[in-house]
Amino acid sequence: MEIRGIRLKKHKISKLAKGFFVLRKSENYVVPLSVGVSEQSERVVSVGDKVNEGTLLAKPKGKYGNFVYSPCCGSVVGIVRKLNINGIICDHVIIKQENREDKSYLPTMDASEFSAEKLLKRLYESGMVDNFPPYEVTYKKYLLNSSIKQLIINCTETDPYEYATSAIVQTYTSEMFEGALLFKTLCNAENIIFVFTNKQAKTIKLFKEYLKKRGLKNKVKIKIYPHIYPLSYSRLLAYYQTGKMVKENSRTAEIKVIVEGAINCYDFFHAVYNGKPAIERAVTISGNNCLRKANYFVKNGTPINHIMEVVGFNSNSYENMLIFGGIMTGVAQETPSASITLAANSLLLCDSSEFGLEKESECINCGKCVQHCPVRIHVKNVDDAFTERDFMQAKKLGVSTCLNCGVCSFVCPAKRKLAQKVQYMKNFTENRRAKNPDSSDYLLVEGEDTTMQQDFDTILDVKGGYENVKETNEQSAALEVIESLKEKKPDSIISEGGDKNE
Amino acid sequence: MNNKLFVSSTPHITSTVSTMYMMIVMALALVPTSVFAVVNFGIRVVYLILIGVGTSYALEKVLNLLKDKNGQWLDFSSVVTGLMVTLVMPVSVPLWMPALGSAIAIFVFKFCFGGLSKNVFNPTAAARVILSVMFSGLNLSLFTGTAIGENVASPLHYFAMGDYATINLRSMFFGSVPGAMGTVAIITILACGIILMFLKITDFVVPVGAVVTFVASVWIFKGAVGIIPYLFAGSFLFACVFMITDPVTSPNTVWGRLVYGLLFGIFAGLFMTKNVMGETGVFVAVLIVNLIAPLLDKIFMPRPLGLKEVK
Ligand code: SF4
Ligand code: SF4
Secondary structure, eight states, rough: OOSSSSSOOOOOOOTOOOSSSEOOOOOOOESSSOOSSOOOEEEOOOTTTOOOBEEEEEEOSTTTTTOOOSSSSEEEEEEEEEEETSSSSEEEEEEEEEOOOBBOOOOOOGGGGHHHHHHHHHHHHTOOOOOOOOOBBBHHHGOOOOOOSEEEEOOOOSSTTOOOHHHHHHSSSSHHHHHHHHHHHHHHEEEEEEEEEETTTTHHHHHHHHHHTTTTTTTSSSEEEEOOOOGGHHHHHHHHHOOOOOOOTSOOGGGGGEEEEEEHHHHHHHHHHHHHOOOOEEEEETTTTTOOOOOEEEETTTTTHHHHHHHHOSSSOOEEEEEEETTOOOEOOTTTTTTTSSOOOOEEEETTTTTOOOOOOOOOOOOOOHOTTOOOOOHHHHHHOOOOOTTHHHHHHTTGGGGOOOOHHHTTTTTTHHHHHHHHHHHHHHHHHOOOTTOOOHHHHHHTHHHHHHHHHHHHHHGGEEEEEEOOHHHHHHHHHHHHHHHOGGGGGOOOOTTTOO | OOOOOEEEEEEEOOOOOOOOHHHHHHHHHHHHHHHHHHHHHHEEEEHHHHHHHHHHHHHHHHHHHHOOOOTOOOOOHHHHHHHHHTTTBTTSOOTTHHHHHHHHIIIIITTTTTTTTTOOSHHHHHHHHHHHHGGGGGHHHHHHOOTTTTOOOOOOHHHTTOOOOOOHHHHHHTTTTBBBBTTTTTTHHHHHHHHHHHHTOSSSSSHHHHHHHHHHHHHHHHHHHGGHHHHHSHHHHHIIITTTTTTTTTTHHHHHHHHHHHHHHHHHHHHHHHTTTTTGGGHHHHHHHHHHHHEEEEEEEOOOOOOOOOO
């Protein structure tokens, strides 16, 4: 099987401290009620409530919502509505931290209770979210209607600046392994396989030593892939393992495979044995100007300001850029008043000039983008279709199968913003489908696309490819609340959003 | 610190290989060949190169000004074109010939097709073919001389008559035989080709494919004894390394490129062994495969993995 992609050098983060650190508690936590791309959950707390670590803050409203739990002990001091780091507008609960150690976790589970249904229920209740694309709630993967042949535990890391997965496998091998076995029980998979890349020699060695100690040396399958960039994507891993590609918009369970991240295994272990819901995540925090680069356990809703302070990032002299989730896959933004969500496995703090994108020039028809695209999209033709706003053509060219891995933009010698354009075309065709599900015709009615076109053209110009997500009045008001939170006493803050009647 | 939420999509880094970098390396790769040409054919080569490169660079700048596209990037592709156009001529050409060749390449085959990356034909090969058609009366003396006014038959001339003894293979390898300035020194061409592939500026699929079928067709038409002499004669290897690997005119996919290379080898072998248009045959072969490239792109269109059929 041909593995397409690029060989990216692992970035050598100098002085990345070994092991894990727990981030010092923040004064406030701003917990988003929509994590990743899931829809917003229904809030069950209101301003003034006292909460413990692990108290339920919100429960799912729609089909694929998730449970949100309080990351700390404290009291709810405000509810704001703003964008989360994944660019979704949702309510955020502001919690003022208090120095208590009370925990209201879920009940712990006994080994006798480990049945598929009970574990699925626990996975649902724990509110876990994938920290890899497409950032959905984890339990969604396990809503099965067919048997599962293979459970793939993804221990690979191909994005530079991401180290959390390796660190989890190295430091918490047994928890991770037990968690993986729990997932195996949960989906009743025939076999389980751990995948690594050949750049993770130390991790593999430690994992093998662990297996040897447990006497499982030849019973657990390990597969080592070459270190080629978009390998960690679930759909691709499933493809390389089985030779079958999942159809667009469907889950890997369709081809009897489930791909699970190693960090998820670790979290699920704690959710089952300790009843600890999803309130924190292993995150690599790094960046050239960070003093204390390391892997941290970061609580959901920790404000970026606080993280910057703790890791010693000098935020005054730079125009900051924050990249959540790796330099190739992550989302970049410049708002330190944002807070972290569970859907992040790395946070890169940097100066925005460090990673600016270059100016586009004419395509030289070299075919690099076509030869490197892991899902074999003819990216160059999509680029042409974009220029002509020919959405039907783009759909035929298969933009809906794009992983948004960014390989095409990376290799293009003319520095064309290919991945961005493919993504734009993909979103556009899919939104139209969402609006009018019966229609298979995406041709444009004349004049209909002008606003989007204008929007996108400005996006391309603003700051070398940053999408300027426009703020509504509502959001700026919300941001002001957060700003004032830093200065004034939290008590004086009036709650915003849908809370006025209470 | 502003409070606007800026979200940008991936990726945040790009590779260090840019168009400009590719063109600069390409130009540098032509330098050893040019130096060899100066050693073999004398100082006149320097004048010819300066005229060719100067014309093509100046013309490109002027045309870009007219098109209001100036300042996009420092244009090294015109330098490469000018250099190549000059190097595929023999040293005996009049001084205005490189200028005319560059002008044809840049104006007709690049600008008129819509500028960089829109051209269908390789400008160098096209200009070379046009020149030899325009000056067909001068053709023999023009394209085989070693110095001004001298008329020496090129190796191909002897090979066509089945004479492999007159031309020494060793001198062919080091370029001291009659022929186009830049194309005779096989050693530098091979070395530069390997370096270019190593730096991933060009890929190895096209040239290797071309050499394979070229050898096969020479074998068929001339027997095993002709393989090495024909491989080293004329401009075949030069075209393999610098022309058909040109990103603009070659197909996009790996399979398309392979077929493209194979076809080029067949045509070049055919034209050279049958002595169609003499030295120019190779360049005609380049133009023919250039024409086939869009078709190959269609045939070898990749199929996206996991795409549902569009109803
Ligand atoms: S088209 Fe999509 S899947 Fe293909 S390389 Fe570009 S971003 Fe990746
Ligand atoms: S990689 Fe860039 S320059 Fe090359 S064909 Fe694709 S879009 Fe054009």
